[in-house]
Amino acid sequence: MKRYDLIVIGAGPSGLSAAAEAASKGLRTVVFDENERPGGQLFKQIHKFFGSKEHKAKVRGYNIGKQLLQEAADAGVDVVLNAPVEGLYPDHEVTVRIGDSLRHFKGDAVIAATGASENMAAFKGWTLPGVIGAGAAQTMMNLHGIKPGNKVVMLGSGNVGLVVSYQLLQAGVEVAAVVDALPHVGGYGVHAAKLARTGVPFYLSHTIVEAEGEDRVKGVTIAEIDNKFNFIPGTEKHFDADTICVAVGLSPMSQLLKMAECDVPDDPSKGGQAPRVGAFGETSVKGVFAAGDVSGIEEASSAMIEGRITGLAAAESLGFITKQELEAETAGLENQLASLRRGMFAPGNKGRKITETDEGIALSESLLTQGYVADDEIARFPGVTKQRGIHPVIECTQNIPCNPCQDACRKGCIRIGKDITSLPAVDTDSQCVGCGLCVAACSGQAVFLVDEDYEEGYASVTLPYEFLPLPETGARGTALDRSGAPVCEAEVVEIRTSPAFDHTNLLTMKVPADMAMTARFFRNQKTESEAC
Amino acid sequence: MMNDRSRDIGPFVPAPDDDMIVCRCEEITKGEIRRAVHDGMYTVTEIRRWLRAGMGLCQGQTCSKLVKGIAARELGISPALLEPASSRAPMRPTEMKVLGREEGACA
Ligand SMILES: Cc1cc2nc3c(=O)[nH]c(=O)nc-3n(C[C@H](O)[C@H](O)[C@H](O)COP(=O)(O)OP(=O)(O)OC[C@H]3O[C@@H](n4cnc5c(N)ncnc54)[C@H](O)[C@@H]3O)c2cc1C
Numbered sequence: 001m002k003r004y005d006l007i008v009i010g011a012g013p014s015g016l017s018a019a020a021e022a023a024s025k026g027l028r029t030v031v032f033d034e035n036e037r038p039g040g041q042l043f044k045q046i047h048k049f050f051g052s053k054e055h056k057a058k059v060r061g062y063n064i065g066k067q068l069l070q071e072a073a074d075a076g077v078d079v080v081l082n083a084p085v086e087g088l089y090p091d092h093e094v095t096v097r098i099g100d101s102l103r104h105f106k107g108d109a110v111i112a113a114t115g116a117s118e119n120m121a122a123f124k125g126w127t128l129p130g131v132i133g134a135g136a137a138q139t140m141m142n143l144h145g146i147k148p149g150n151k152v153v154m155l156g157s158g159n160v161g162l163v164v165s166y167q168l169l170q171a172g173v174e175v176a177a178v179v180d181a182l183p184h185v186g187g188y189g190v191h192a193a194k195l196a197r198t199g200v201p202f203y204l205s206h207t208i209v210e211a212e213g214e215d216r217v218k219g220v221t222i223a224e225i226d227n228k229f230n231f232i233p234g235t236e237k238h239f240d241a242d243t244i245c246v247a248v249g250l251s252p253m254s255q256l257l258k259m260a261e262c263d264v265p266d267d268p269s270k271g272g273q274a275p276r277v278g279a280f281g282e283t284s285v286k287g288v289f290a291a292g293d294v295s296g297i298e299e300a301s302s303a304m305i306e307g308r309i310t311g312l313a314a315a316e317s318l319g320f321i322t323k324q325e326l327e328a329e330t331a332g333l334e335n336q337l338a339s340l341r342r343g344m345f346a347p348g349n350k351g352r353k354i355t356e357t358d359e360g361i362a363l364s365e366s367l368l369t370q371g372y373v374a375d376d377e378i379a380r381f382p383g384v385t386k387q388r389g390i391h392p393v394i395e396c397t398q399n400i401p402c403n404p405c406q407d408a409c410r411k412g413c414i415r416i417g418k419d420i421t422s423l424p425a426v427d428t429d430s431q432c433v434g435c436g437l438c439v440a441a442c443s444g445q446a447v448f449l450v451d452e453d454y455e456e457g458y459a460s461v462t463l464p465y466e467f468l469p470l471p472e473t474g475a476r477g478t479a480l481d482r483s484g485a486p487v488c489e490a491e492v493v494e495i496r497t498s499p500a501f502d503h504t505n506l507l508t509m510k511v512p513a514d515m516a517m518t519a520r521f522f523r524n525q526k527t528e529s530e531a532c
Numbered sequence: 533m534m535n536d537r538s539r540d541i542g543p544f545v546p547a548p549d550d551d552m553i554v555c556r557c558e559e560i561t562k563g564e565i566r567r568a569v570h571d572g573m574y575t576v577t578e579i580r581r582w583l584r585a586g587m588g589l590c591q592g593q594t595c596s597k598l599v600k601g602i603a604a605r606e607l608g609i610s611p612a613l614l615e616p617a618s619s620r621a622p623m624r625p626t627e628m629k630v631l632g633r634e635e636g637a638c639a
């Protein structure tokens with residue numbers, strides 16, 4: 001049996017961060033992961049992440065995974081892949097399947113960073129081929145390059161449902177509807193808005209009645225539900241679809257910790273059975289720690305910080321650093337965690353209906369129920385100003401832990417301030433030069449550049465564009481509004497791509513002047529005919 | 533409270549979706565799970581042993597939350613109050629030949 005100072009189970013953002021931190025303090029550290037690739041959830045995430053620079057905001061998920069792996073390798077961590085941990089015992093022994101044998105390892109400390117598993121929803125026909133988890137859809141598209149279907153209905157409007165819906169669109173799959181039993185969109189408004197403006201409809205307070213089809217999904221019927229979750233007769237709606245994607249939440253994968261006799265209560269605010277942990281991730285069993293989604297469903301940003309804290313705590317528990325060093329090194333990390341856990345999506349706000357922002361501005365009701373900010377709501381947010389010449393219009397209207405837009409602008413046009421969850425505000429005293437860095441940096445694709453004085457009678461609108469094929473300069477098409485409804489003709493006057501934009505293209509379209517604050521997406525004439 | 537078998541949970545009332553499969557590995561329906569509760573299986577562990585729901589290939593990864601929800605609704609309690617099934621090695625489906633080739637168990 002091989003011994004290590006520290007055994008980490010799971011090579012996701014929390015596990016890799018924990019291992020790198022511990023190894024840098026001198027612990028002989030191994031990480032086991034059952035996947036063939038390291039990075040956990042990250043290696044499937046092709047979108048830019050929220051957060052701040054320290055949390056690798058605006059970096060695409062898979063690149064964060066690569067950076068963490070490099071850091072762990074540099075610190076001397078052994079990362080063992082294709083290695084499912086089959087058992088964890090109270091005396092810190094783990095059994096791992098490696099190849100065709102079961103191997104035993106013992107660690108003086110163990111960190112479980114096993115992440116979460118997807119919840120399923122049962123409805124009539126849910127066992128038909130074509131009903132898949134959102135995670136499976138992501139794996140098919142982003143790892144294997146396979147389209148999961150041609151037309152999907154997404155069940156679930158949390159961030160996972162919204163992000164995966166967008167990725168489906170990027171893969172060329174039609175998203176017929178996003179459906180959620182809750183009365184409000186569960187995920188970030190900016191993620192919903194980037195779907196809505198392409199024309200994806202939202203059905204809140206609705207759920208699936210039936211997946212139709214004999215030997216595979218051919219269609220879906222949804223209906224509205226009352227507050228007791230009963231279908232309201234007469235509200236049924238039918239969609240032709242070959243795929244139903246289920247994104248109804250994640251549950252901590254805490255089975256190993258239960259096996260190790262840790263105290264693992266069922267806590268709905270953490271997504272299910274999550275270990276009881278102290279400030280440093282220590283469980284009720286000495287020397288066994290937990291970090292990341294397994295100790296409560298959150299984000300990669302918090303998972304990375306939790307990982308670092310538990311890595312340091314493991315080092316302290318084995319005498320590699322002193323209690324004082326632990327406290328000094330984790331103080332800053334604790335502050336970062338606290339700042340991430342503010343805002344309307346903070347864990348403590350789960351299930352609470354919030355009606356106004358921290359700044360005291362009424363939230364957009366339309367965003368919460370239809371996925372986009374209505375025309376008569378947008379002007380009240382501080383990112384939306386009226387100015388002469390080119391200027392940013394920031395349609396980011398909820399308090400979320402994110403600020404790359406502020407860092408992107410070297411001219412000082414965008415201000416969030418020290419509280420990362422504050423709404424971005426546009427400073428009208430600073431002169432925008434139209435460089436577009438803010439548009440490309442925004443993880444929520446919520447920043448536009450508007451020039452109402454572009455040409456006599458015409459305005460220009462610059463928007464982030466992450467679809468292929470990229471329209472060409474001079475292409476004519478239709479401008480869509482925030483709800484995805486066609487509103488006017490539009491002509492592409494500029495397409496900008498740059499390594500600094502990291503695959504976000506900037507599309508500038510010319511629209512009639514009165515459409516400057518309405519037109520938010522471009523649909524190419526050609527793609528429309530291609531779709532027919 | 534949840535283990536109090538003298539508590540009256542009312543009769544089993546058939547429902548139109550009773551034939552819906554919930555545990556797909558072992559092909560256990562919603563009706564069978566609801567019926568098991570009325571037959572006196574008040575914990576997830578009992579339901580597992582009685583019906584084998586959650587004992588198939590995926591080891592309850594897909595259905596355990598669903599089974600818990602159905603049983604809790606039948607008992608009229610919050611799912612969080614239902615004691616979950618216990619966790620055991622191996623975590624993932626593992627062939628006997630692998631389990632038989634254990635290395636370093638008694639170092
Ligand atoms: C679609 C989607 C979009 C997201 N977008 C964002 C975003 O924009 N910003 C953000 O901050 N977060 C985002 N997240 C959340 C983020 O991905 C997770 O919170 C984060 O990955 C959690 O990290 P973790 O290390 O705890 O777990 P994971 O990343 O899940 O990693 C756990 C690892 O443990 C391994 N493992 C589990 N059990 C075993 C075992 N028995 N043996 C061996 N290995 C095991 C798994 O294989 C996995 O590699 C998103 C998540 C999803 C699904």
Ligand code: SF4
Nearest residue numbers: 409432433435436438
């Ligand atoms: S376009 Fe450039 S100058 Fe203008 S707000 Fe954005 S980052 Fe600042």
Ligand code: SF4
Nearest residue numbers: 396402405442443444
């Ligand atoms: S506008 Fe700024 S704060 Fe809002 S999502 Fe974009 S980058 Fe983040």
